[in-house]
Amino acid sequence: MAKYLGNRPTAVPLTSADIQDGVITAADLGADSVDSSELVDNSVTLAKMAGLARGKLIYGDASGDPAALAVGAADEVLTHDGTDFDWAAAGGVDDGDVTMAKLSTSGTESDNVENRVCKVWVQFNGTGTVAIQSDFNVGSISDYDTGQYGVNFSTGLGDNDFAAVSGGVCAGGYGANTRVNDLSTSLCKIDNYSTSSYTDSAIVTLVLMGNSA
Amino acid sequence: MADINKRIIYTQDNGVVAVIVPSKNEKRTVDEIAKKDVPTGKKYKIVDVSEVSSDRTFRHAWEIDEAELTDGVGD
Numbered sequence: 001m002a003k004y005l006g007n008r009p010t011a012v013p014l015t016s017a018d019i020q021d022g023v024i025t026a027a028d029l030g031a032d033s034v035d036s037s038e039l040v041d042n043s044v045t046l047a048k049m050a051g052l053a054r055g056k057l058i059y060g061d062a063s064g065d066p067a068a069l070a071v072g073a074a075d076e077v078l079t080h081d082g083t084d085f086d087w088a089a090a091g092g093v094d095d096g097d098v099t100m101a102k103l104s105t106s107g108t109e110s111d112n113v114e115n116r117v118c119k120v121w122v123q124f125n126g127t128g129t130v131a132i133q134s135d136f137n138v139g140s141i142s143d144y145d146t147g148q149y150g151v152n153f154s155t156g157l158g159d160n161d162f163a164a165v166s167g168g169v170c171a172g173g174y175g176a177n178t179r180v181n182d183l184s185t186s187l188c189k190i191d192n193y194s195t196s197s198y199t200d201s202a203i204v205t206l207v208l209m210g211n212s213a
Numbered sequence: 214m215a216d217i218n219k220r221i222i223y224t225q226d227n228g229v230v231a232v233i234v235p236s237k238n239e240k241r242t243v244d245e246i247a248k249k250d251v252p253t254g255k256k257y258k259i260v261d262v263s264e265v266s267s268d269r270t271f272r273h274a275w276e277i278d279e280a281e282l283t284d285g286v287g288d
Contacts, residue, residue: 128267132236139239140246143232144225146272152250154239200269
């Protein structure tokens, strides 16, 4: 190993072999003299990074620099708007959030939910001043004559191959005979009768299952 | 929201008056209901519920002069 006394000849370049192990301290390094080229790939460990508050995430900010994303609230999920991350309420199913459009219309019967849903129901008073008590998907009812009514759907069905059940009560509280007829995608007629004649009923009901439009 | 205090009346092919009762849940107006639920080409009139008799003893005999059906025609 070459050693020099006094001033080192400038024509002889200094090599690492000329430097004693352990003698160069951080104070001997020039400012900003260490950059990424001096770092071996995969050599920066998590322990070498500055601390980060629990729950925060590192992301690229608008300036292209690493930044810490603030901690989200309980049950929030990380979303992305195409530019930045943000926290948002979890996309789970809240009460009242399942609409008809969300129900399965699968051709596999065991998976189809939409066909299991009642499409029309109504109860109305067919005596005196005919009036609807309560309904679903009924736009109006038609009073054609004694004991003869029609239920006009608010939203039409996909076809007239639906199954409909009607019921009624005659004066005196006895059950009336009822039947549905003249089925169409927008209307289901109901006949309410006792023995051989039509009769009004204070309670007329219709429940209909079928295919949506 | 349909006005449930209104009724739509028209004359059926057999000459008997039919009465249409709007649902309180229906988003259409009474006139829109009439256009939809009155048979195509039938003239209709919209009246207050109080104008329709609650005595149905002779329901099969209810009639109205066609000239009074002036509010529109079913689609």
